[in-house]
Amino acid sequence: MEALSQLLTIAIWEIRRFQGTMTRDLLPVAIVLLVLLVGVSGFTAQKGIHLQDGIYRVGVDSQIYLDIIGGDPRYVVYSLPSDVTNIRSLGLDLAIRAGSLLRSNGEKGAAAQKSFERDYQAYQDYIYRQQTDLFAAYPVWIDSEYIVSELDFLATQSGQQVAAPRTASPTPPEPEKIETDIIPPSGIIPADMEQLRLQLEEEAARGADQLGRYTDLLSQQEALGELRVPSMLSPPLPFDTIIFIFVFIFPLYFTSQFFMMSIMNERTLRQGEALIASPVRPVILVLGKMLPYAIGMILIVVAILFTVKADVLAILPLIPVILFFLSFALFIGMVARSYKELSFISIFFSTIATSYLFFPSIFANVHIVSLLSPVTLVVHVIDGTGYTLTDYIYSTTLFYLTSLILFGVCIRNFHEEQLFTEKGLLDALALYLGALISNRYWYLSLILISMMTIPFVFMAQMMYLVLFFNLPMPYSLILIMVLAAMTEELVKAAGFVGLISHRYPPLTWKIVILASLLIGFGFLLGEKLLLFVTISQIADSIFGAALFMSLGLLWVPFLLHSGTVFCTGAVVKIWGKNAFPIGITLATVVHTLYNLYILRGWVW
Amino acid sequence: MVNQRLVTAIARKEIRGLTSEKTIILAILLQLFIALFSSFLMVGLSAMYDPSVYGRITGIQYGVGFVGNDTILFDLFSRDPSFMPYRMDPGVALGALKERQLAAVVWPSEDPPDGEDPVIVTLYTISNDIQSTVIEVKIKDILLEYEEILRDIRKDRLDFRPVSVTPSRPVAQNSFYEFIYGLLIPMLLFMPAIISAGLVIDLITEEYQEQTLDTLRTTPATLEDIVCGKILACILIIPVQVALWLVLLTINGIQIASLVEILLHVVLASTALILIAATIAVYYRDRTKAQFIFSTAVIIVLLLILAFPSNPINLIVLLAVGVAPLYHWAVMAASLAGSAILVVIVKNMIRRVEYS
Numbered sequence: 001m002e003a004l005s006q007l008l009t010i011a012i013w014e015i016r017r018f019q020g021t022m023t024r025d026l027l028p029v030a031i032v033l034l035v036l037l038v039g040v041s042g043f044t045a046q047k048g049i050h051l052q053d054g055i056y057r058v059g060v061d062s063q064i065y066l067d068i069i070g071g072d073p074r075y076v077v078y079s080l081p082s083d084v085t086n087i088r089s090l091g092l093d094l095a096i097r098a099g100s101l102l103r104s105n106g107e108k109g110a111a112a113q114k115s116f117e118r119d120y121q122a123y124q125d126y127i128y129r130q131q132t133d134l135f136a137a138y139p140v141w142i143d144s145e146y147i148v149s150e151l152d153f154l155a156t157q158s159g160q161q162v163a164a165p166r167t168a169s170p171t172p173p174e175p176e177k178i179e180t181d182i183i184p185p186s187g188i189i190p191a192d193m194e195q196l197r198l199q200l201e202e203e204a205a206r207g208a209d210q211l212g213r214y215t216d217l218l219s220q221q222e223a224l225g226e227l228r229v230p231s232m233l234s235p236p237l238p239f240d241t242i243i244f245i246f247v248f249i250f251p252l253y254f255t256s257q258f259f260m261m262s263i264m265n266e267r268t269l270r271q272g273e274a275l276i277a278s279p280v281r282p283v284i285l286v287l288g289k290m291l292p293y294a295i296g297m298i299l300i301v302v303a304i305l306f307t308v309k310a311d312v313l314a315i316l317p318l319i320p321v322i323l324f325f326l327s328f329a330l331f332i333g334m335v336a337r338s339y340k341e342l343s344f345i346s347i348f349f350s351t352i353a354t355s356y357l358f359f360p361s362i363f364a365n366v367h368i369v370s371l372l373s374p375v376t377l378v379v380h381v382i383d384g385t386g387y388t389l390t391d392y393i394y395s396t397t398l399f400y401l402t403s404l405i406l407f408g409v410c411i412r413n414f415h416e417e418q419l420f421t422e423k424g425l426l427d428a429l430a431l432y433l434g435a436l437i438s439n440r441y442w443y444l445s446l447i448l449i450s451m452m453t454i455p456f457v458f459m460a461q462m463m464y465l466v467l468f469f470n471l472p473m474p475y476s477l478i479l480i481m482v483l484a485a486m487t488e489e490l491v492k493a494a495g496f497v498g499l500i501s502h503r504y505p506p507l508t509w510k511i512v513i514l515a516s517l518l519i520g521f522g523f524l525l526g527e528k529l530l531l532f533v534t535i536s537q538i539a540d541s542i543f544g545a546a547l548f549m550s551l552g553l554l555w556v557p558f559l560l561h562s563g564t565v566f567c568t569g570a571v572v573k574i575w576g577k578n579a580f581p582i583g584i585t586l587a588t589v590v591h592t593l594y595n596l597y598i599l600r601g602w603v604w
Numbered sequence: 605m606v607n608q609r610l611v612t613a614i615a616r617k618e619i620r621g622l623t624s625e626k627t628i629i630l631a632i633l634l635q636l637f638i639a640l641f642s643s644f645l646m647v648g649l650s651a652m653y654d655p656s657v658y659g660r661i662t663g664i665q666y667g668v669g670f671v672g673n674d675t676i677l678f679d680l681f682s683r684d685p686s687f688m689p690y691r692m693d694p695g696v697a698l699g700a701l702k703e704r705q706l707a708a709v710v711w712p713s714e715d716p717p718d719g720e721d722p723v724i725v726t727l728y729t730i731s732n733d734i735q736s737t738v739i740e741v742k743i744k745d746i747l748l749e750y751e752e753i754l755r756d757i758r759k760d761r762l763d764f765r766p767v768s769v770t771p772s773r774p775v776a777q778n779s780f781y782e783f784i785y786g787l788l789i790p791m792l793l794f795m796p797a798i799i800s801a802g803l804v805i806d807l808i809t810e811e812y813q814e815q816t817l818d819t820l821r822t823t824p825a826t827l828e829d830i831v832c833g834k835i836l837a838c839i840l841i842i843p844v845q846v847a848l849w850l851v852l853l854t855i856n857g858i859q860i861a862s863l864v865e866i867l868l869h870v871v872l873a874s875t876a877l878i879l880i881a882a883t884i885a886v887y888y889r890d891r892t893k894a895q896f897i898f899s900t901a902v903i904i905v906l907l908l909i910l911a912f913p914s915n916p917i918n919l920i921v922l923l924a925v926g927v928a929p930l931y932h933w934a935v936m937a938a939s940l941a942g943s944a945i946l947v948v949i950v951k952n953m954i955r956r957v958e959y960s
Contacts, residue, residue, distance in 0.1 A: 026893050033900045040904050044911040052786040053918050101771040111781030127766040135722045136761035139754035143726045172690035175699035182694045230747035261892045339806035344630040
């Protein structure tokens with residue numbers, strides 16, 4: 001009860017403090033800027049973005065071709081002399097002469113032709129849309145039906161067909177099970193001609209309008225219903241998903257910046273000393289300061305969801321994202337030495353976090369990898385598909401765990417010695433790790449530290465998976481393998497860093513061996529636990545095998561993890577703590593060799 | 605007037621601070637990451653959407669189940685080396701598709717090619733699958749051909765026809781030209797500008813909030829000298845980063861015309877941004893406020909600039925591809941004049957703050 005009232009007091013103080021920054025000299029300017037922003041966006045949307053204006057030069061021998069390219073600012077149009085053979089000599093990229101399109105050699109000519117072809121398609125569609133007999137202009141309409149075929153990452157191993165065979169046999173395949181209830185296509189058009197014409201126009205308008213496509217996106221309906229003409233038969237642009245990221249993530253990022261600054265301000269000139277000296281526990285202090293920002297972020301998200309008229313259910317996947325941003329804001333606010341360091345670390349972090357959220361979600365509706373990002377769930381809610389509890393656990397567990405662990409580490413270190421140190425980022429991290437080690441139960445602390453790192457490792461490895469998934473097969477596997485090994489060795493070294501920073505127990509050979517065994521054990525335990533909870537789907541595939549080398553007997557991975565971390569420990573024991581990079585490199589090499597040996601059947 | 609020696613001394617101190625804190629390394633890493641991000645988008649996604657980017661994929665032959673009896677479409681599929689169509693019963697075809705023994709099933713309606721109504725083709729593919737996306741792109745070409753044939757059969761019913769333009773030779777594959785020159789290069793070149801502008805805010809507000817400004821003022825340096833030194837440090841690191849990008853791009857085989865002009869444009873435009881940031885920082889003397897106002901202002905300025913033809917960013921694109929009009933020098937002069945005006949504004953702001 002007392003804790004709760006303390007929490008509220010701190011939260012109210014924080015709100016007052018924040019109000020203090022919104023002073024009379026800031027608020028009017030902010031309002032003016034906001035009004036300007038709305039006005040300017042409208043203005044720019046109307047005028048269009050002039051970034052690639054005049055990039056191509058095209059010569060035409062007749063005015064009629066202006067209908068095709070006249071509106072496209074990328075072209076500068078010249079009239080073509082009648083006796084031209086080499087268009088390059090005139091500095092032209094394209095030339096249209098008597099209905100025939102010529103281009104100059106090289107990349108630029110090809111790009112110009114590609115752009116022209118797109119314009120020509122749009123022009124053709126414009127002409128065809130005007131025809132009285134729309135079905136003479138558009139004699140083919142496509143109705144896309146999607147068949148659900150269950151497939152998981154285990155498929156490769158169990159011998160199931162993951163994809164249609166790469167070389168088709170001359171005789172038709174014979175399925176084991178024949179579909180029975182099939183409705184043949186009726187051949188009756190579900191809408192009349194004028195309605196279809198209207199839909200075509202809508203679709204064309206959306207394609208032409210750069211900004212309009214994005215502003216419509218959030219509330220868009222499938223413009224053509226089920227039916228499309230062949231030229232519109234293209235999968236939706238994945239770049240659109242980035243708009244979701246901007247709409248949701250940027251306000252969250254900005255709000256977390258205020259929290260970061262609030263923490264940082266407690267540290268400048270030791271302003272927070274009185275607060276820390278008070279009998280309030282650090283956990284109450286941190287949570288109390290965080291509460292207003294967390295509530296603010298949730299309100300912002302609700303407001304956005306409300307404006308785009310989306311289901312409020314979409315907020316659930318965003319809660320772990322909010323926690324994730326806040327926990328990193330706390331950490332960065334606690335370790336940055338100066339404002340410029342604060343800026344750079346936070347920009348760096350947010351770029352990586354944004355891309356972690358962005359990369360997978362571009363595959364929304366395409367691939368299971370997309371579910372790694374909670375934003376995919378938001379996309380699903382907005383487009384009406386929804387998500388299951390399994391989906392939710394699968395895509396948010398890592399976010400919940402990493403934020404909770406980071407909060408734990410920061411709260412544990414939220415006292416004078418750590419807050420007012422002038423150490424650099426890495427040294428501060430070592431100090432934090434050292435503070436996690438208990439004098440009496442240091443062996444337990446080691447196990448805990450390596451278990452704690454697991455969610456971060458998984459996140460990094462998920463990132464590799466998504467980043468390199470597209471590369472051709474052996475390369476993607478090898479690259480993922482090396483990076484995964486490196487990440488694991490890097491975080492396993494955390495135990496040794498903590499030991500050295502804590503200075504107890506002293507690093508004797510006996511301790512090095514014991515610590516290696518403990519770290520290996522903790523790592524394996526954490527890995528198994530997390531795999532069990534979440535990602536067995538990915539973990540058991542060939543990519544998973546490369547990432548989480550823990551199939552088969554348990555003692556083998558245990559020896560591997562202990563052995564490689566022993567490499568790090570031994571190197572550090574011999575050459576001192578500056579040798580960490582050498583130790584980690586050595587451990588990575590050993591780890592990779594082992595992985596290669598296990599996976600040899602897949603790689604060569 | 606400003607004391608040149610003091611200004612350079614302060615600029616040198618700030619640059620030393622940047623290198624010792626290794627923040628500049630983080631900044632460069634960040635930009636590399638963004639470049640990686642873009643190349644992922646470029647190569648990964650375009651490979652997904654345009655399989656022909658991978659030349660090797662052409663050897664693959666997909667089985668397609670064909671239901672119904674439209675012969676033209678069936679012939680089009682059998683002519684394409686990427687497909688092997690089979691005439692099948694609907695149940696068998698869909699069963700095989702579900703077991704992934706086929707890539708797609710095509711079922712055209714019975715309407716005649718010259719009929720009143722359009723032919724409706726039902727295309728069955730597997731949902732949530734990357735391969736389906738690739739196949740859909742390939743099938744699209746065939747359907748376009750089919751559309752063209754039927755359109756030709758029904759051409760008498762058209763009111764008027766589009767002007768015809770036929771390419772003398774086809775373009776083989778998707779080109780990244782427009783993306784690289786029209787988006788990536790300007791973005792990479794302006795990243796350092798935004799970073800430096802944020803940096804100048806941090807450098808100035810820090811002196812106020814850490815209360816180190818008073819100590820600094822006990823030296824012969826005036827507030828003007830101090831702020832000018834910080835601005836200078838931020839401007840100086842821009843050409844270094846921009847030049848690094850230009851070199852990296854050139855090494856990657858991306859040829860950039862008129863390097864010197866581009867460098868000048870970027871440095872001038874960045875100077876303007878840095879001066880705006882410095883004015884805001886001197887006025888507010890608080891990082892949270894200044895960064896908030898500045899980031900909103902930057903978005904407004906960028907959007908506004910992009911709305912006008914022949915803006916500096918557009919000119920950088922044109923310079924990079926080597927077709928810049930000569931009046932880009934006039935735009936550069938305008939940037940220079942703008943920066944000069946901003947210098948006066950900063951100085952006034954400093955004086956106002958100093959004696960208030």
